Amino acid sequence: MARELPYIAAIGEAVHQEMERDDTVLYFGQNLGLTDDDPYVKAFGGDRVRVTPISETAEIGMAVGAAFAGYRPVVQLYMSEFMLVAMDQVVNEAPRFHAMTAGQVKVPLVLQAGYGFTAGWAGQHTGTIYGMFMGIPGLKVVVPSTAADAKGLMTAAIRDDNPVILFHNYLLTLEHGDVPEGEHVVPIGEAVVRREGSDATIVGIGWTVGKALAAAEQLAGEGVGAEVIDARSLAPLDMATILQSVEKTGRLVVVDQATRHASAAAIIAAEVASEGFATLKAPVELVTALDATVPYSEPMEQYLLPDEAKIVAAVQQVLEAAPVAA
Amino acid sequence: MPDGTAARLDGDVGLELLRSMWRIRVFEERVGELTRADEVHGLVHLSVGQEAVAVGVCGQLRTEDAVYSGHRAHGHAIAKGAPLGRVLAELMGRDGGLCRGLGGSMHLVDVEHGFLGATGVVGGNVPLALGSALAGRLLGGDQVAVVFFGDGAVQGGVFVESVNLATLWALPVILVCENNGFAEFTPRSAHTNVERVSDVVAPYDIERETVDGNDVVAVRDAFARFLAEARQGSGPMLLECLTHRLRGHYEGDPQRYRQALAADEWQELDPILRLERRGVSDGWLEQDAPARLEQDARDEVEAAVLFARESPFPSPDMTAALVYAT
Amino acid sequence: MSENGLPKERLIWMFTQMVRIREFEERVKSTFEEHPGVIRGHTHLADGAEASIVGSLAALRPDDQLTTTYRCHGYPIALGSDTKALMAEIYGRETGICKGYGGSMHLTDVERGFLGTSGIVGQGIPHAAGVAWGAQIRGKGQVVLSFFGDGASKQGAFHETLNIASLWKLPVVFVMENNNYQAYTRVEQEDANAAVGEPLAVKAKAFSMPGVTVDGGDPVAVYETMHAAVERARSGEGPTLVESLVYRLSAHGNIIVPPGVPLHYPEHEAIAIFGNVEEFEAAKRGDPVPRFRAQLVTDGTLSAEEADAIAEAARAEMDEAVEFGLASPLPAPERATDYVYA
Numbered sequence: 001m002a003r004e005l006p007y008i009a010a011i012g013e014a015v016h017q018e019m020e021r022d023d024t025v026l027y028f029g030q031n032l033g034l035t036d037d038d039p040y041v042k043a044f045g046g047d048r049v050r051v052t053p054i055s056e057t058a059e060i061g062m063a064v065g066a067a068f069a070g071y072r073p074v075v076q077l078y079m080s081e082f083m084l085v086a087m088d089q090v091v092n093e094a095p096r097f098h099a100m101t102a103g104q105v106k107v108p109l110v111l112q113a114g115y116g117f118t119a120g121w122a123g124q125h126t127g128t129i130y131g132m133f134m135g136i137p138g139l140k141v142v143v144p145s146t147a148a149d150a151k152g153l154m155t156a157a158i159r160d161d162n163p164v165i166l167f168h169n170y171l172l173t174l175e176h177g178d179v180p181e182g183e184h185v186v187p188i189g190e191a192v193v194r195r196e197g198s199d200a201t202i203v204g205i206g207w208t209v210g211k212a213l214a215a216a217e218q219l220a221g222e223g224v225g226a227e228v229i230d231a232r233s234l235a236p237l238d239m240a241t242i243l244q245s246v247e248k249t250g251r252l253v254v255v256d257q258a259t260r261h262a263s264a265a266a267i268i269a270a271e272v273a274s275e276g277f278a279t280l281k282a283p284v285e286l287v288t289a290l291d292a293t294v295p296y297s298e299p300m301e302q303y304l305l306p307d308e309a310k311i312v313a314a315v316q317q318v319l320e321a322a323p324v325a326a
Numbered sequence: 327m328p329d330g331t332a333a334r335l336d337g338d339v340g341l342e343l344l345r346s347m348w349r350i351r352v353f354e355e356r357v358g359e360l361t362r363a364d365e366v367h368g369l370v371h372l373s374v375g376q377e378a379v380a381v382g383v384c385g386q387l388r389t390e391d392a393v394y395s396g397h398r399a400h401g402h403a404i405a406k407g408a409p410l411g412r413v414l415a416e417l418m419g420r421d422g423g424l425c426r427g428l429g430g431s432m433h434l435v436d437v438e439h440g441f442l443g444a445t446g447v448v449g450g451n452v453p454l455a456l457g458s459a460l461a462g463r464l465l466g467g468d469q470v471a472v473v474f475f476g477d478g479a480v481q482g483g484v485f486v487e488s489v490n491l492a493t494l495w496a497l498p499v500i501l502v503c504e505n506n507g508f509a510e511f512t513p514r515s516a517h518t519n520v521e522r523v524s525d526v527v528a529p530y531d532i533e534r535e536t537v538d539g540n541d542v543v544a545v546r547d548a549f550a551r552f553l554a555e556a557r558q559g560s561g562p563m564l565l566e567c568l569t570h571r572l573r574g575h576y577e578g579d580p581q582r583y584r585q586a587l588a589a590d591e592w593q594e595l596d597p598i599l600r601l602e603r604r605g606v607s608d609g610w611l612e613q614d615a616p617a618r619l620e621q622d623a624r625d626e627v628e629a630a631v632l633f634a635r636e637s638p639f640p641s642p643d644m645t646a647a648l649v650y651a652t
Numbered sequence: 653m654s655e656n657g658l659p660k661e662r663l664i665w666m667f668t669q670m671v672r673i674r675e676f677e678e679r680v681k682s683t684f685e686e687h688p689g690v691i692r693g694h695t696h697l698a699d700g701a702e703a704s705i706v707g708s709l710a711a712l713r714p715d716d717q718l719t720t721t722y723r724c725h726g727y728p729i730a731l732g733s734d735t736k737a738l739m740a741e742i743y744g745r746e747t748g749i750c751k752g753y754g755g756s757m758h759l760t761d762v763e764r765g766f767l768g769t770s771g772i773v774g775q776g777i778p779h780a781a782g783v784a785w786g787a788q789i790r791g792k793g794q795v796v797l798s799f800f801g802d803g804a805s806k807q808g809a810f811h812e813t814l815n816i817a818s819l820w821k822l823p824v825v826f827v828m829e830n831n832n833y834q835a836y837t838r839v840e841q842e843d844a845n846a847a848v849g850e851p852l853a854v855k856a857k858a859f860s861m862p863g864v865t866v867d868g869g870d871p872v873a874v875y876e877t878m879h880a881a882v883e884r885a886r887s888g889e890g891p892t893l894v895e896s897l898v899y900r901l902s903a904h905g906n907i908i909v910p911p912g913v914p915l916h917y918p919e920h921e922a923i924a925i926f927g928n929v930e931e932f933e934a935a936k937r938g939d940p941v942p943r944f945r946a947q948l949v950t951d952g953t954l955s956a957e958e959a960d961a962i963a964e965a966a967r968a969e970m971d972e973a974v975e976f977g978l979a980s981p982l983p984a985p986e987r988a989t990d991y992v993y994a
Contacts, residue, residue, distance in 0.1 A: 300642050
């Protein structure tokens with residue numbers, strides 16, 4: 001049974017259901033569980049649900065330690081930028097211990113981090129920084145684009161024995177979608193084809209998936225069949241699905257809200273160039289944010305971001321490009 | 327609470343303090359209206375009710391004394407000399423704004439007036455003030471650095487790292503904490519079992535004082551003492567100002583986490599009303615003066631609104647030119 | 653029974669562990685001279701800190717837990733980890749306690765409650781608080797010890813963690829081994845309290861937490877202080893900051909140099925950088941291991957022959973650990989990607 005839920009509530013439902021299912025799951029962070037009426041506190045008690053001060057290093061570090069001791073912490077960070085003050089714990093502690101101890105400890109924690117708050121939240125609150133966390137061995141990164149996937153990926157993240165960062169786009173917070181009621185797991189490491197097509201492949205991540213679908217709709221009106229893939233998981237990255245699609249279409253556009261060299265798009269493009277070169281009929285096009293700190297003022301802010309028009313133009317570009325020499 | 331010190335307050339000084347507080351009060355309430363009318367976008371944090379701290383402190387500083395603030399910075403910027411029109415234009419994302427629309431509410435900077443800026447990540451501004459203080463020392467003058475932050479910031483590691491270093495190097499930094507009892511949506515008691523911010527720095531034995539932050543004369547007098555010492559070359563000091571945040575953490579905050587202050591309770595606490603009552607009873611404020619002061623402030627703020635509305639939006643491609651300093 | 657109420661067996665146990673740690677660390681150090689190239693990277697020795705380590709661990713129950721810094725050899729030795737596996741780990745062998753993946757800085761023995769180390773100063777402190785949170789939930793009265801140095805007390809993680817641990821009354825004891833040096837920097841050069849001659853335990857004031865300073869060269873004094881702190885934590889009253897004054901008898905760590913230059917232990921920073929020969933000589937005279945031996949022999953707890961026998965057994969044990977390490981194979985290269993994900 002599915003019913004409509006907003007994206008953010010779907011994430012919460014996953015946390016709640018997992019906390020019910022498994023009493024080693026903990027939930028903490030700033031500004032939550034403040035009163036006895038809080039639904040998490042009421043359901044799971046003040047031991048497993050705690051509010052913390054503004055102390056990200058300690059919060060994430062404690063999550064690591066609690067994980068050593070057999071618990072499964074979920075840290076609500078609200079914004080991915082707040083991980084930056086605690087980069088050591090995220091990048092250099094949590095993902096390292098399983099390897100350094102030859103498997104003696106596991107660090108099954110989840111960091112819930114919002115990103116891309118492009119609504120006038122200005123330079124320090126608006127970044128899309130998931131690229132920084134790709135390629136850190138042992139660290140998993142997921143970016144759901146629908147409410148159902150938000151629940152499914154959060155569930156998978158909690159059940160995963162490794163540290164996982166779940167990035168959720170602020171602009172999707174209230175997007176409603178059909179969300180299965182009971183247990184719902186979306187495997188980490190699997191991309192999904194959202195729309196089939198044969199003329200060009202568009203890979204989207206998080207918020208840009210919706211833009212890609214809108215562009216595909218527009219292109220369909222012009223007789224172009226774009227296949228839209230939702231990457232869903234950035235680490236591990238499902239290149240097989242993407243390569244299979246490019247083998248069919250020969251043309252690839254990757255749309256990412258991050259800036260070019262910090263984007264997952266750049267990594268996807270490099271992988272396709274390396275593993276799927278023979279299938280390409282045109283160079284890969286990247287539609288990313290422009291390289292600037294996101295300005296506060298709306299016209300400038302919007303100017304920097306990928307949008308449908310830019311995606312459509314990129315697809316047209318790869319369709320018209322001179323064929324890649326065999 | 328008693329109204330400030332027993333010493334006589336010079337009438338001219340009193341009037342100036344009132345003017346400054348009225349300016350901020352009217353400005354902030356106008357920003358609230360403009361936010362609801364969607365002319366100001368994004369995340370806005372108002373300092374209605376906290377004017378006494380900004381005014382009591384900044385009114386005594388020179389241009390070359392560097393002032394830093396956090397996300398609730400409008401009052402500090404204005405008190406340090408930033409023109410109302412340019413602040414409002416910045417909040418409205420216009421080219422005439424202090425940062426030409428690039429920064430917004432949380433990133434107001436006015437180098438010309440020594441307001442080195444507002445920052446968006448809690449506690450991140452404290453070490454910046456150390457840097458300014460160090461530079462001032464190296465330049466050989468007696469300028470000081472002042473940093474405003476809230477009670478939520480002092481649990482962060484960066485705060486104590488800064489206090490240790492400023493004490494060790496005897497840097498002329500005056501730490502001004504606006505303790506309004508809440509860090510975002512959480513009361514202080516959920517952050518720490520140390521009630522007074524001044525106790526957090528107890529191990530460093532720096533000069534510290536706690537004052538009624540709603541009594542502009544008390545703030546002013548305490549800060550004057552600190553300032554004199556700082557200019558003589560003492561090390562860091564902490565002024566904790568107990569105050570109340572009249573509105574939500576941000577504009578739009580439904581504030582379910584606390585009791586609203588009753589109107590009559592606020593009458594007792596309001597820093598402007600308190601100084602006016604004192605002015606009338608001390609004889610330097612005529613009965614009809616408050617209404618005139620308020621009107622003067624309204625006129626000034628409306629002129630700022632006009633200026634801001636007439637300021638054009640910045641050109642989108644400006645951002646590319648500002649990525650790197652040339 | 654000694655005058656402070658510790659049974660004789662306990663005192664002998666403490667002495668034995670101190671000797672074993674010293675013998676192990678001496679072997680690690682001499683490996684650089686005798687078998688150059690076997691140990692790679694950075695090692696940090698506990699010689700001089702034995703009394704503090706053993707006195708602290710003596711206060712624990714078998715199901716208590718701890719995290720430490722990268723200066724971590726001493727703790728698992730006293731907890732009973734297999735010293736052959738410890739040495740093999742430092743030698744990078746597949747028989748190492750972490751199969752060669754961690755090395756000197758990351759010894760771990762989960763079964764004995766030694767949950768790990770961080771190589772980054774201060775970052776293990778919040779880990780310990782997380783482990784303590786788990787212990788609090790389980791409600792079995794377990795306590796966690798968080799070991800770190802004086803250098804770590806200037807890290808934000810220290811401040812953030814002690815605040816939360818105090819607020820939540822976590823069953824953790826924060827043990828700061830203050831050896832007056834943070835690598836090559838003297839504590840007064842970087843710490844505002846030390847700069848004015850105050851003990852670092854005063855930092856506890858900021859957290860409404862008791863702070864106490866103890867002579868880390870006296871294992872019984874350390875035990876008594878830690879016992880009180882551990883029992884306080886166990887009873888749910890919350891954490892304590894214990895400042896244990898120690899002096900490390902070796903330099904911060906071995907020299908790390910470009911390939912081709914042999915690694916070795918340089919002179920202690922007191923001499924090498926500050927020219928303070930007298931400070932170092934005084935520390936050697938106050939070496940806690942012979943000091944404790946002399947105390948136990950003098951008060952009749954041990955005869956000289958028994959003390960010698962303990963030392964002899966420790967030497968034999970650690971010789972065997974070295975032989976085992978040298979004889980063990982290195983891991984197969986392709987094992988490198990084995991433990992990426994759990």
